[in-house]
Amino acid sequence: GENVEQHPSTLSVQEGDSAVIKCTYSDSASNYFPWYKQELGKRPQLIIDIRSNVGEKKDQRIAVTLNKTAKHFSLHITETQPEDSAVYFCAASRGGFGFQKLVFGTGTRLLVSP
Amino acid sequence: DAGVTQSPTHLIKTRGQQVTLRCSPISGHKSVSWYQQVLGQGPQFIFQYYEKEERGRGNFPDRFSARQFPNYSSELNVNALLLGDSALYLCASSEGLTGGNTIYFGEGSWLTVV
Numbered sequence A: 001g002e003n004v005e006q007h008p009s010t011l012s013v014q015e016g017d018s019a020v021i022k023c024t025y026s027d028s029a030s031n032y033f034p035w036y037k038q039e040l041g042k043r044p045q046l047i048i049d050i051r052s053n054v055g056e057k058k059d060q061r062i063a064v065t066l067n068k069t070a071k072h073f074s075l076h077i078t079e080t081q082p083e084d085s086a087v088y089f090c091a092a093s094r095g096g097f098g099f100q101k102l103v104f105g106t107g108t109r110l111l112v113s114p
Numbered sequence B: 001d002a003g004v005t006q007s008p009t010h011l012i013k014t015r016g017q018q019v020t021l022r023c024s025p026i027s028g029h030k031s032v033s034w035y036q037q038v039l040g041q042g043p044q045f046i047f048q049y050y051e052k053e054e055r056g057r058g059n060f061p062d063r064f065s066a067r068q069f070p071n072y073s074s075e076l077n078v079n080a081l082l083l084g085d086s087a088l089y090l091c092a093s094s095e096g097l098t099g100g101n102t103i104y105f106g107e108g109s110w111l112t113v114v
Helices: none
Strands: A004-007 A010-014 A019-025 A030-038 A045-051 A056-059 A062-067 A072-077 A086-094 A108-113 B005-007 B010-013 B019-024 B031-037 B044-050 B053-057 B064-068 B074-078 B087-094 B109-113
Touching: A004 A086, A010 A019, A019 A030, A019 A086, A019 A108, A030 A062, A045 A056, A045 A062, A072 A086, B005 B087, B019 B087, B019 B109, B031 B074, B044 B064, B044 B074, B074 B087
Parallel strands: A010 A108, B010 B109
Antiparallel strands: A004 A019, A019 A072, A030 A045, A030 A086, A056 A062, A062 A072, A086 A108, B005 B019, B019 B074, B031 B044, B031 B087, B044 B053, B064 B074, B087 B109
């Protein structure tokens, strides 16, 4: 079945450093890869997404890269700020079966220290 | 511009009881999905509804059911509640069914079963 592995489970960085979170998916038919940020007690909030016809996408300090051959995608956050501290989830979904199901990774707890 | 709205935000139920959770999607979105997020884990797909029909179902028992109304709002019902049903129940909204649709989450309903 589908599976998404996410690493690391926790990541501590100093303010201003970069942070990288990596995910690997098992279903080669996956074509949509969103990233969500979830603060304590809040909903998952979409921060960036990428589709399988694109290798890289950037939005200000956040970028996502996709390697379809390796079935691997990564989130890059530059110039981290304390407000970036949260749990980040990667997810993958596939089309062609009449419905869309997001399969989530296990999450990465990012702590940005001032 | 309203996002995905859910009610109630918090509720406490006793084992064996039944619960109904409600969701209104983003205006113009015809698809509603439900996810369960147990503390410390990523969301798990329960259902997707589109145009009032169930289009996909995750690995959840028959105690879980849902429906979608003509205005695209949705209800999730859980019967015979178990302690393990305690979780954050997230409603997700998207425009359509295909694998590349952007999915937005509501604030969720926190269910505690005692």
